[in-house]
Amino acid sequence: MKLAIIGLGNMGKAILNGILKQKLIKPENIIAADKKFADPDFENTDEYASVTVTADNCLAAQEADYIILAVKPQIINLVLEDIKKVAAAKVVISIAAGVKTELLAKYFGSRAKIVRVMPNTPALVAAGMSAIYYSPAVEADEKAFVDQIFNSLGKTVKVKESEMDAVTGLSGSGPAFVYIFIEALSDAGVLKGLDRKKALKLAAQTVKGGAEMVLSSGKHPAELKDMVCSPAGTTITGVATLEEQGFRSSVVQAVKTAAERSEELGK
């Protein structure tokens, strides 16, 4: 199986490097296309050394059986124009926020094999979360291969296409919200006298540990929170402050507005 990845920015690179680390597809079967490769100053450093690189989207699409579109929603039409003549019978996997299968079908036809995936950047360390929607024409063996790609990068979940904007606001954008939380936790540690390195380690491992508890204990987050809160203790004092400061509602608004932006991008 040959895979083309078109758009090697933050997410395209996370997917490529994740796949290479997991050794799921041999590097010689991967072709990476990005307009930046046409830049005379571009150096094919270690990052891409093992895969074929090109600035020609059409060539990449022509060579491949599976094509991942990892370009910004705002320019996806340009890329679809580039590849429409050669990609109609292939499996086209778009990760672009908001871009609907309806738009892709305008280029490849209503019976095209279109997949929408909303991954996230922790794919780079095999801790990604990808939501997948298959259009009806995608065959079982093709679904199995796409599942395998994204399972190798972390966890996957199947969603309806109508759920994609919500997923984008939550797990697509979510890592940025989590990083801000981790940064704020470690800032607070520094404020209270810890050195930065120690504070960051304490903060990141605490978030990781909390996530592991939710995923593996089967307990509701509220119950896990209650287990940390001693009567008149330190934690409930901090929890009361978070509630006073509107932490919960800030998070809800962040995901809601991110999801709404995804809806807008799809119009």
Ligand SMILES: NC(=O)C1=CN([C@@H]2O[C@H](COP(=O)(O)OP(=O)(O)OC[C@H]3O[C@@H](n4cnc5c(N)ncnc54)[C@H](O)[C@@H]3O)[C@@H](O)[C@H]2O)C=CC1
């Ligand atoms: N960054 C993230 O965490 C996530 C991004 N996505 C989606 O992934 C897509 C890419 O996002 P990022 O990687 O963040 O963007 P980015 O801006 O980092 O990367 C986009 C890449 O596309 C290349 N490009 C621009 N025009 C091109 C063209 N005509 N032909 C070929 N390549 C071209 C750029 O040179 C750049 O390397 C977007 O649609 C976004 O919605 C989805 C999930 C998470």
Ligand SMILES: O=C(O)[C@@H]1CCC=N1
């Ligand atoms: O910010 C964005 O638009 C993309 C989609 C999800 C994460 N990053």
